[in-house]
Amino acid sequence: MNIIETSIPEVKILEPQVFGDERGFFMETWREDWFNANVCERRFVQDNHSKSRQGILRGLHYQTENTQGKLVRVVSGEVFDVAVDLRKDSPTFGQWFGVMLSADNKRQLWVPEGFAHGFYVTSETAEFVYRCTNYYNPAAEHSVRWDDPDLAIAWPLVAGTEPSLSAKDANGVWFKDAVTF
Numbered sequence: 001m002n003i004i005e006t007s008i009p010e011v012k013i014l015e016p017q018v019f020g021d022e023r024g025f026f027m028e029t030w031r032e033d034w035f036n037a038n039v040c041e042r043r044f045v046q047d048n049h050s051k052s053r054q055g056i057l058r059g060l061h062y063q064t065e066n067t068q069g070k071l072v073r074v075v076s077g078e079v080f081d082v083a084v085d086l087r088k089d090s091p092t093f094g095q096w097f098g099v100m101l102s103a104d105n106k107r108q109l110w111v112p113e114g115f116a117h118g119f120y121v122t123s124e125t126a127e128f129v130y131r132c133t134n135y136y137n138p139a140a141e142h143s144v145r146w147d148d149p150d151l152a153i154a155w156p157l158v159a160g161t162e163p164s165l166s167a168k169d170a171n172g173v174w175f176k177d178a179v180t181f
Helices: 032-038
Strands: 002-005 012-015 018-021 024-027 046-053 057-063 070-076 078-085 096-102 108-111 115-121 125-132 141-143
Touching (some): 057 078, 070 078, 070 096, 070 115, 078 108, 078 125, 096 108
Antiparallel strands (some): 002 012, 012 108, 046 125, 057 115, 070 125, 078 115
């Protein structure tokens, strides 16, 4: 596994070593001892899998209790994945990092606790899987608006059209009003 550093030191891109031939491929996507030694010590407790169509934006989500670190990847299609630093004492507070994740590039993104997370589907459909360090707690979940002008995230909107949002995400708060860590 290769680690690619990002503009936010705690957020990491992980690139697996892929072994392939005419029959297909094999890759290791998770190995606890390697992750703990090379990225950070974490215990994962929940895996999730979602499928979305093109133009859907999910996020920017985070929990203020049962905070979750997430190791995310795409197994079908392509998404633009974003992490936003919500840690007030961090030198990168309020900064975001985004990367294209796809079934083709097989990259994963480590999004630590204390970050809001979201993704936008650029392909016809995408299947997104992620491993979490804590359990989902809907009572403590928050959503920051995807189009917040203070964050100015450069979402690669397909044909420049507004994304499709859930009611929760459409009613997200502005970054300046968000509960932070």
